[in-house]
Amino acid sequence: MTTYLRGRPIRLLAAASAAMLFLAACTGGPSDDGKDAAAGYDPAAAVELTWWTGQTSEAEQVAERLAADYHAAHPNVTIKTSPGAPTTEDLLTKLSAGFTGGSYPDISYAYGNWAGDLGASGRTQDLTAFVADPSFAWTEMPAAARAVATVDGKVIGIPALVDNLALIYNKKLFDAAGLEYPSDEWSWADFRSAARRLTDASTNTYGTAYSVSGNEDTTWHLWPLLWQNGGSILDGTKPAFNSEAGVAALETLRAMAVDDKSMYLDQTDEKYGPLFYGGHVGMLLSGPWALLDIKDAKLDYGVAALPGVNGDHQTVSGPDLWVLFDHDDANRAGASRAFVKWLTSAEVDAKWNLAVGNLPLRSVEQNTPEFAAYAKEYPGGQKFFDNLANAKQARPTMAGYEAMSRNVGDAIAKVLQGAATPKEALDEAARKSAAVLED
Missing domain, CATH: 3.40.190.10 (Periplasmic binding protein-like II)
Known part of the structure; x- marks a missing residue:
């Protein structure tokens, strides 16, 4: 099966293995102490971010181009991109091992059904106040996607992809x-x-x-x-x-x-x-x-x-996420937020999701030339977009x-x-x- 901006059908780790990995992941490293991970962030500071895109082939190349575009506009921010693992399905194992060893990315693609376990790891940023800022336009994203990004009342990531059956x-x-x-x-x-x-x-x-x-x-x-x-x-x-x-x-x-x-x-x-x-x-x-x-x-x-x-x-709906992680470094936390806000903006998302054949993240994108081109290239795309209104509930986000x-x-x-x-x-x-x- 060709890999696009998601790996479908979803393959999961065996439950026992996943539980053991996350038990190990919850020891050591940054903890959720209620402090804003980006407090004191200096937007002018030189920062290097690691972005595990979870993609291969064409989508990974698109990600690399977008990272280069962002660096050109923000020379102080260097973004190291990689799929992160041989397949998207392997990312959970890789993240778990990274939590244990203290080596994990600033941003990673994640299937939405991993949200509960990732939230329980103690490594994710609390983005609740960040997305509440009117400039983020959080409500432009489908309600089910926003729910999947929220674990125990805290937003741990930003929707990377939306879909429905x-x-x-x-x-x-x-x-x-x-x-x-x-x-x-x-x-x-x-x-x-x-x-x-x-x-x-x-x-x-x-x-x-x-x-x-x-x-x-x-x-x-x-x-x-x-x-x-x-x-x-x-x-x-x-x-x-x-x-x-x-x-x-x-x-x-x-x-x-x-x-x-x-x-x-x-x-x-x-x-x-x-x-x-x-x-x-x-x-x-x-x-x-x-x-x-x-x-x-x-x-x-x-x-x-x-x-x-x-x-x-x-x-x-099976939304996937860009999960942002805390490294006890305000500049890395703040820079990762700024990048993902840019990446999931209506303008840039058209170059990302719509470019590789996925639904747009934001409702306002239905009025863009990119969405018109998508709907023409993929008959049925408009129907799936309209069907997001029927996604009235979300899968649980709990460990x-x-x-x-x-x-x-x-x-x-x-x-x-x-x-x-x-x-x-x-x-x-x-x-x-x-x-x-x-x-």
Whole structure:
């Protein structure tokens, strides 16, 4: 899979490994003592910043050019860029090791589902007052992205990328089956009916697909269904996903996978995308990153909002972050803030996210020539941008989310493969997760 400004599908560390790494990370080094890390910052001071972009290939080259542009405008600030790790997924391990050894960057890309553990490390800056300044225009960024950047009431990073899940469909397969295209008003019953009619065992064609690898790619696809059914992921710090709403949500998926056999189950999370691009899956529940591969495949496609429950079409957003770290150096802290404020400004973001095929970070960018060019190059991009309004809730930002996600992902995988009922599997995941969330 090509690496763009994010690595999708998301692959996570094993929960036990992540917990051990962050336990080690919380010893020694700067601590959260309530002091502003940038207090006393001198904007004219000579500073060298380390920026782990989390990118490879084209996106890394764009990052290098932007760092050079910033240095040209601010000669006292030198920015050393690197991917930080062989893959974006490896950054968490690299950061954890760096915390232990006292060698970690000023700024790093991070998946949003790492926010809770990073916030618990004691190494992040508190940016709450910084983003509250009117000049930052914090509210131009989607509410879900702002929520993911906030851990225990403190902002630890700035959104680096925003997205959401929607329904992408293959028009050719719908035409061949004599089906009307999906609409923004579809229910899950409509989706299930279409999936059945699109499935053709003789051509190895499935109505839809789902990852059963057990990682976050498996888990976060369940959250919109949970919310649409009126459920919650947590009740305070206790698992709540095994409620009647959670069982109903998972039963919706189980019926397609087990009863109808209209859902391709991907054991790796790397196959279902190419199968869709190749015309063997009719509908994909995916995000705007898929549009780049669809463009390469020259697929005739459309995008609609997620199917809904009683008219509720909530989706989930998976924002990623630029996390800023504290080195007990006010000038490094202040300079890193100034750089990320510049990087995520509407003007520069158009050269960053829109340039590599991602949604814009800020609402005001919809009126720019760059966004018009993006929407023209990636049909469906406007729909994903509009669908951000359906991202009304955010995944929890608390230490232990990754372990809980793995438990829920395993539960979903069992159910979709016919090895457990939704109630049994979710109750087991809740029992396992309760202990992790209490630690």
